[in-house]
Amino acid sequence: MFKKLRNRFLILNMVIISVVMLISFASIYFITYENMHSDIDMELNRISDHLRNHNGTHGHTRSEFADEQADHATHPPQHSVSFSVITDKQWNITNVASIFDMDREFYERAKKEALIQNKDTGKFKLNGNDWAFVVQPVSEGYMIVFLDITSQQAIMTNLVYTFLVVALVMFIIIFFISKFFANRAIHPVKEAFDKQKQFIADASHELKTPLSIIDTNVDVLFSNGEDTINHQSKWLHYIKSETERMTKLTNDLLYLTQIDYSDIITTFTKFNLSEAVESVILTMEGVIFEKNISLDYEIEPNLVTRGNSEQIKQVVMILLDNALKYTNENGSVNISLKKKHHKYIVLTVSNTGEGISADHLERIFNRFYRIDKSRARKYGGYGLGLAIAKAIIDQHKGRIYANSVIKENTTFYIELPLASQQ
Known part of the structure; x- marks a missing residue:
């Protein structure tokens, strides 16, 4: 059941992350594509305007037009590789301006690729290179400007491959991270x-x-x-x-x-913990005397904490009752209440006896946990006392723990925040 629940969390997390990555990468790609497309159009228009401004299409001979275009190709606005052709009204090439020494078939094929698209602007692939073009009318017919965009297309292709590689690596990393946190x-x-x-x-x-x-x-x-x-x-x-x-x-x-x-918030007030502990000890003195157990206690006066006094008394009663139950014959119980580092109050309840092994110390605060069930049955215990004590101390933002030496003693510690008496 929990494996299925974990897998559902994992799948849901991976789907969400994958969608976010896809949207992010797609956004970056399309923004880059649009910017590059805009730059290409701008470059084509700059080249076309440059030719128009130099009257490259008005009454010049083929040689003059070629010289001007060659000069432009050598020093273009953005150092782009380009060439231009002039056609008549029937789309027959009349002039060619290019720094390349290409045969006429190349220019005819370029013109044909541009005309096939039946658009003023477009792209095509020719002889392994990518070209963009723009068609503009002139007095003699039409001028077609071609711009080599192979490098730009390569950038876009590399961008796609980079996204795929990054996405794959991130997907693997995120899978293991998601699996770790799903387990957590x-x-x-x-x-x-x-x-x-x-x-x-x-x-x-x-x-x-x-x-x-x-x-x-x-x-x-x-x-x-x-x-x-x-x-x-x-x-x-x-x-x-x-x-x-x-x-x-x-x-x-x-x-x-x-x-x-419970949704009911327990009312916490400042109270004198020293007096509360002393009152519990007084109520248990008769039982201690009957069991012939030695009791020694040292209570620092006027130690004030914040909480529910009746609940704290119940915790002290639980610890003292446990100490009396498991103290050996003619043994002793020691209680201490002192201030620690001007921040905490530490209550210790120690008793001589068999002690508790280290593996049991970690579980004695669990519900129904008993070290010796036969002895617990004899004393009427269910293994809930220490669980109740821990629940109360946790509610008071305190700490309860135990230490023990086998065949010698067991000591329980309670740390509670110290409150000012004002």
Whole structure:
């Protein structure tokens, strides 16, 4: 599917670029052609006017006309190669003026080519050269001026060949560039699609387990339908426990969806992050004491950031809850909140324990990702806590990441912009 989509983008891009190139090259060619055609007409008219001004067609003998035309051919207005013929009313050649030593047949053929076109101006090819001509009436008959335009035609031909070569080279280069950017354009779509598929598969798997447990317990209750509720209460407790797990899962999923796709803009205000972190620690002190875990924290006072205080508290709660879950027996949890470079506030939550390997560190913020699924099941986790924390921190233009040393400790870092207290 994505290969077809990429190919469609590629074809569309190549068609658009090809059309633009064709229009550009055609425009350049026709503009050049029109300019050259205009120059040729202007040159023919200049030569014709030059002959008229020197009375080359009024009462001169063939020799005199030839001398004047030869002088003009030697010093033409633009150093062009040209010759002229004078005919009578019946188009018979009476005078020829040319610096070339050509036989009369050449001039007759040139005259014939000009007359065949039945136009005052035109072009033809003769003896391998390209010629342009103009026919003008004179007192004795007609004057036909011929101008060699072989070099101009060669320029136009070379221009076409140059365009073809350049177009081919550009087409090849643009093909690979377009393919590269088409792959880049498709990558986010493919990544989103793969994440969606993985999300559906993970959510289905997580829901399947509690539903199976509930179904099994209900069957047990049905099989003991004559017994009292008190005697079957443990099955009801199992059902309630799994229902609560499913409720938590759906609530987390809805919360993630709200963060990612909600059009409602969260109201951000300045708040004291130091006080927010301390309030979360105070609510967790009882749990920490019951688990016989050592807690050490260092909170720099009056650190202010901009955001939603309740969401940031939720992130701190998630990190602290994870730290307590995965701290080893008689281990310790350390919390630090400090200012960094007068631009950021850095919150660190560290706990002793098994640690997290480097390959897992890159994926722990993915939804439903759990390093040890059996332990996560024991603690009631679905692998959504860190995903929620990352979504919130991203929304606050911050950064969250983790470092770990195997068999020693794991540390989570949160960087948030520092706001002035004014």
